[in-house]
Amino acid sequence: MALFDSTPRVFLAATALRLVLLLYGGWQDANSAVKYTDIDYMVFTDASRFVARGQSPYARDTYRYTPLLAWMLVPTAWGVSGPLASAAFAFGKILFALADVLAGWLVVQLLCRNYHFSTERALRYVAAAWLWNPMVANISTRGSSEGLLGVLVAALLWATLTRRPVTAGIILGLAVHFKIYPFIYGSSILWWWDAQRDGAPAPKDSTLISRVLGFITPSRVVLTVSALVTFTALNAIMYFQYGMPFLHHTFFHHLTRIDHRHNFSPYSTLLYLASAGGANYRFETLAFLPQLVLAVVAIPLVLAKKSLATAMLAQTFAFVTFNKVCTSQYFLWYLILLPFYLPSSSLIRKPALGISAALLWVLGQALWLSQGYNLEFLGLSAFVPGLFLASLFFFGVNVWILGIIIRDGGESEDGKTEFKPV
Amino acid sequence: MKRRVTYVQRPETPFEPQQAILSSSALSVHGLDAAREDRITFGLEDLPEELRVVLEQSHELRLRWATERSYDAIAPFTSRVSPGLHVHYTPLAADQSSEGLCSLLRSVFGTENGQAAVDCTRPEDSFITPPLLSTRFAASASLQYYTHLPSLQSLVGFIRRTACHQHQVGGTECHERADSLLTADTVDVDYDSISHTLSISGVWTSPPDGGWTEVIPKPASKADQVEFGLLGAEQGIEPEEIKMGGLLAVVGEDKKMKPTMFSFPSRHHPLPSDATYTVSFTQPTGLHPIMSITMQRPSLQRPPAPEDATCALHTYLTLPSSVFGDQYQLGTTDPLFLQSHNLAALRAHAGEMDLEAPDWAVQRWGSTWLFELASPVAQMDDADGASNWTATIPLHLRYLPPSETGHKTAHVPWPVVFWACTAEDGTKMGVNPFDRTNLGWDGLFGPRTMFYQLHPKTGRLVEEIDVPVLKLQAGQGLFQAQNIELGTSLVILLGFLWVLWRLVRVALFRSGQGQRHGHEKKE
Numbered sequence: 010m011a012l013f014d015s016t017p018r019v020f021l022a023a024t025a026l027r028l029v030l031l032l033y034g035g036w037q038d039a040n041s042a043v044k045y046t047d048i049d050y051m052v053f054t055d056a057s058r059f060v061a062r063g064q065s066p067y068a069r070d071t072y073r074y075t076p077l078l079a080w081m082l083v084p085t086a087w088g089v090s091g092p093l094a095s096a097a098f099a100f101g102k103i104l105f106a107l108a109d110v111l112a113g114w115l116v117v118q119l120l121c122r123n124y125h126f127s128t129e130r131a132l133r134y135v136a137a138a139w140l141w142n143p144m145v146a147n148i149s150t151r152g153s154s155e156g157l158l159g160v161l162v163a164a165l166l167w168a169t170l171t172r173r174p175v176t177a178g179i180i181l182g183l184a185v186h187f188k189i190y191p192f193i194y195g196s197s198i199l200w201w202w203d204a205q206r207d208g209a210p211a212p213k214d215s216t217l218i219s220r221v222l223g224f225i226t227p228s229r230v231v232l233t234v235s236a237l238v239t240f241t242a243l244n245a246i247m248y249f250q251y252g253m254p255f256l257h258h259t260f261f262h263h264l265t266r267i268d269h270r271h272n273f274s275p276y277s278t279l280l281y282l283a284s285a286g287g288a289n290y291r292f293e294t295l296a297f298l299p300q301l302v303l304a305v306v307a308i309p310l311v312l313a314k315k316s317l318a319t320a321m322l323a324q325t326f327a328f329v330t331f332n333k334v335c336t337s338q339y340f341l342w343y344l345i346l347l348p349f350y351l352p353s354s355s356l357i358r359k360p361a362l363g364i365s366a367a368l369l370w371v372l373g374q375a376l377w378l379s380q381g382y383n384l385e386f387l388g389l390s391a392f393v394p395g396l397f398l399a400s401l402f403f404f405g406v407n408v409w410i411l412g413i414i415i416r417d418g419g420e421s422e423d424g425k426t427e428f429k430p431v
Numbered sequence: 432m433k434r435r436v437t438y439v440q441r442p443e444t445p446f447e448p449q450q451a452i453l454s455s456s457a458l459s460v461h462g463l464d465a466a467r468e469d470r471i472t473f474g475l476e477d478l479p480e481e482l483r484v485v486l487e488q489s490h491e492l493r494l495r496w497a498t499e500r501s502y503d504a505i506a507p508f509t510s511r512v513s514p515g516l517h518v519h520y521t522p523l524a525a526d527q528s529s530e531g532l533c534s535l536l537r538s539v540f541g542t543e544n545g546q547a548a549v550d551c552t553r554p555e556d557s558f559i560t561p562p563l564l565s566t567r568f569a570a571s572a573s574l575q576y577y578t579h580l581p582s583l584q585s586l587v588g589f590i591r592r593t594a595c596h597q598h599q600v601g602g603t604e605c606h607e608r609a610d611s612l613l614t615a616d617t618v619d620v621d622y623d624s625i626s627h628t629l630s631i632s633g634v635w636t637s638p639p640d641g642g643w644t645e646v647i648p649k650p651a652s653k654a655d656q657v658e659f660g661l662l663g664a665e666q667g668i669e670p671e672e673i674k675m676g677g678l679l680a681v682v683g684e685d686k687k688m689k690p691t692m693f694s695f696p697s698r699h700h701p702l703p704s705d706a707t708y709t710v711s712f713t714q715p716t717g718l719h720p721i722m723s724i725t726m727q728r729p730s731l732q733r734p735p736a737p738e739d740a741t742c743a744l745h746t747y748l749t750l751p752s753s754v755f756g757d758q759y760q761l762g763t764t765d766p767l768f769l770q771s772h773n774l775a776a777l778r779a780h781a782g783e784m785d786l787e788a789p790d791w792a793v794q795r796w797g798s799t800w801l802f803e804l805a806s807p808v809a810q811m812d813d814a815d816g817a818s819n820w821t822a823t824i825p826l827h828l829r830y831l832p833p834s835e836t837g838h839k840t841a842h843v844p845w846p847v848v849f850w851a852c853t854a855e856d857g858t859k860m861g862v863n864p865f866d867r868t869n870l871g872w873d874g875l876f877g878p879r880t881m882f883y884q885l886h887p888k889t890g891r892l893v894e895e896i897d898v899p900v901l902k903l904q905a906g907q908g909l910f911q912a913q914n915i916e917l918g919t920s921l922v923i924l925l926g927f928l929w930v931l932w933r934l935v936r937v938a939l940f941r942s943g944q945g946q947r948h949g950h951e952k953k954e
Contacts, residue, residue, distance in 0.1 A: 039767075040767070041767060042765075042767045042768045042770070042771035042772075051759065052759075055759070070758075070759075070784070070785075070786065071786060071787070266787075267788075267789065267792060269789050269830055270787075270789075270830065275919060275922060275923055275926075276919060276923075278901065278915055278919065279915055279916060279919040279920075281789075281830065281833075281901055282833065282901060282903075282912055282915055282916070284789060284791070284792075285789070285791055285830075285832040285833055285901075286791070286832070287832075287833055287903060287912045288912060288916055289912065289913065289916065290916050290917075290920070292916060292919070292920040293919075296923075299923060299924075299926075299927035302927075303927065303930055303931070303934075307930075307931060307934050308934065310938075311934045311937050311938045312934075312937070315937075327930065330926075331923070331926075331927070384717075384718065384899055385717050385718045385719070386715070386717040386718075386719075387715050387717060388715045388716050388717045388718070388897055388898075388899050389899055390836075390837030390838055390899040390900060390901075390902050391899065392837070392899070392900070392901040392902065393837075393901065393902055393910040393915065394909075394910065397915065397918075397919075401918070401919070401922045404922060404923070404926060405922070405926065408926035408929055408930060409929075411930055411933075412929060412930060412933040415930065415933040415934055415937060416933055416936070416937065418937070419936070419937030419938075419940075
């Protein structure tokens with residue numbers, strides 16, 4: 010297709026899409042009581058205003074992010090007047106949108122150089138999944154910071170596949186500091202990065218001791234140390250700057266939150282029940298087990314060496330599917346990894362399978378959303394059976410798709426192409 | 432003990448001299464059409480032990496209760512609070528922690544539908560801290576509590592058990608006077624550590640069928656005093672004044688009633704009876720109910736305050752914890768949002784502001800909100816100026832505990848709506864013998880502010896919101912807690928095992944199958 014044979018054209022279109030949405034958003038905000046800008050963006054910019062005044066970003070209720078985010082958005086608090094005022098307000102959105110485009114560019118580079126895609130093929134998949142995906146452009150231009158995670162994950166994959174352990178470690182430490190969940194990628198990257206990736210010959214003897222010793226390679230050590238140093242240093246800086254509120258809001262909050270409200274997670278009804286004191290068995294206290302066993306241990310062990318990107322996709326998918334809380338922004342987490350997986354996936358090879366998966370996924374969402382509408386707007390008691398069964402069905406669909414991704418990842422030969430250091 | 436009984440008649444109400452007759456031992460009233468206030472003031476030593484202990488630890492304790500039936504307020508009893516029980520409290524020592532007040536309130540106000548009417552453990556945990564205009568001249572108490580209390584039955588029982596029992600003041604008369612509180616429109620209880628006295632006043636804005644008929648006896652002891660007044664009220668010469676005239680007597684001392692005429696500056700002033708408003712929620716309420724306050728056209732005219740005063744229309748919401756506002760959404764300065772809701776600004780808010788917590792994780796009783804409302808100044812002369820004016824306030828519901836029916840009811844009292852007129856300088860309001868402060872909202876304004884309260888239109892002054900909750904069947908049903916727990920766990924376990932099985936297959940059969948598919952792919 011002629012559309013996809015020019016890199017500048019695809020990226021210009023992606024940028025133009027975001028620019029149009031930014032301008033439209035500014036117009037809607039100025040002319041309607043219903044705002045285009047995400048409520049979270051108001052939280053970020055409020056926090057930036059506190060930071061600009063030398064106060065703590067946690068002075069703003071529900072600011073549960075790293076202070077880095079509030080610092081990055083300080084230009085929104087400069088109080089520029091005149092025609093530049095709306096541009097200053099949109100500074101963060103522009104940043105998020107640029108991060109989107111940069112993430113797309115990194116993925117295209119990786120596909121071309123490490124996966125030996127033709128530029129056109131790489132562009133087509135990245136445009137479809139990410140760059141031209143209206144959901145992605147919408148989320149970042151409304152001012153949600155999830156787009157920043159996209160660029161961090163893409164950069165992490167890029168630094169890994171191009172054998173830059175220090176950089177990869179720094180990005181990993183930063184990403185985990187930013188939004189905890191990327192820690193799951195640590196285990197797959199470490200497992201993947203064996204001595205052969207750095208050009209060593211395959212080991213001849215495979216006694217237990219030599220295997221254990223062989224596991225400790227310079228790259229793995231460097232990566233681990235640089236990730237830990239980055240993560241610890243960032244947290245130490247933030248802690249010394251903002252004290253306990255930083256630790257509480259960025260980390261502990263996620264351990265103590267009740268998550269009783271309806272959301273896509275299969276646990277949501279149970280958590281509502283348990284939090285209100287109506288549960289007897291307290292199974293929900295074990296919810297982290299299946300999630301972490303799959304996302305941190307089993308999937309990396311089985312898939313990482315076959316295809317790192319597919320393993321990371323499966324990890325993200327498992328983490329989101331088995332999480333105690335799930336909202337639509339979480340779906341963005343795995344979109345950035347789709348271009349690595351989709352081209353060789355059975356979802357594309359077998360259109361019937363792919364279309365069924367897509368339809369079932371959409372059906373799961375539609376069922377849940379209709380029940381959510383009944384509850385939220387009509388005031389019907391839709392928790393049981395409506396939301397309960399809808400979230401379990403959606404979970405089932407996701408588990409089935411995860412199974413497909415794992416099977417495809419097992420058949421993947423990407424591992425060999427990734428071998429080639431660039 | 433001092434008692435003051437005041438009847439206030441409307442100017443147009445007929446009055447015959449034989450309707451109020453003073454003798455040497457009593458004053459008798461017959462078939463009187465009037466509003467009535469009965470105020471009794473006790474010294475600390477006259478009070479039951481359990482009450483005295485708590486009061487001795489209080490700097491200030493003020494209870495304001497209003498019925499949920501609509502009633503016509505007449506001057507000088509025009510101030511209103513939202514229906515229910517409001518408690519304003521300042522402990523004697525700021526750091527003192529006491530469970531005494533809460534256990535007293537629990538025993539005085541008893542239970543309602545099996546639940547304690549006053550759900551409080553300690554003031555510092557259950558009460559909210561209203562914003563202070565100035566900490567130096569604190570005009571209002573430091574802690575505030577509210578509960579939806581439709582009836583004073585328990586309070587009456589408490590008075591019968593304690594006060595009537597202790598003093599044995601003419602058995603039935605004490606009981607009858609306690610019972611009369613059941614028909615009162617408002618009841619105030621005031622204590623402060625400066626006067627060391629507790630006063631209870633009830634106001635009945637309209638007479639029972641056939642008018643008021645009662646005998647007010649002279650006090651049993653020399654130390655006590657009973658005052659009687661039969662008055663009418665009208666607008667004074669100055670806009671901030673109320674003028675009252677009529678007959679006064681000290682029962683048992685005066686030989687005959689003395690005619691009197693006096694005027695005083697007043698905080699609270701009446702508005703015409705057609706200055707009304709109604710409150711409703713847009714249906715269906717869902718989880719995000721929108722409160723609509725609809726004001727009739729006469730409500731929107733500037734009240735007759737002094738020329739130099741600045742007047743603005745306000746509403747003060749008292750929301751139980753199950754219903755809450757988002758301070759960031761409502762506190763916005765975005766003119767588009769404010770215009771679309773006919774709001775001018777959020778002026779003050781206090782209490783439980785958490786945007787995420789379910790009701791069972793919330794300690795305090797709820798929150799209060801003072802809004803300045805937009806008023807249609809420009810459109811008043813237009814053709815559509817005749818239509819009503821509606822302000823809307825978007826609110827949210829907290830999750831409530833599961834129930835058998837899948838629904839629970841949240842009781843939201845109607846907010847009070849009033850004009851507040853602030854003058855730069857003015858006279859002190861405290862000399863008013865019927866002065867009423869500590870209403871929650873009055874402390875949010877300067878001491879020289881005058882209030883003109885809109886009248887809630889007839890009906891019940893409490894809205895019920897149907898809150899959808901998790902439906903849990905206790906007995907045999909399909910949706911028991913146990914089934915939700917086991918069902919969720921089973922589905923997640925199956926999902927987990929399925930994914931593990933896929934992984935095991937990949938791990939076990941990788942070599943052979945991987946090769947084969949690898950070839951297929953290249954074709």
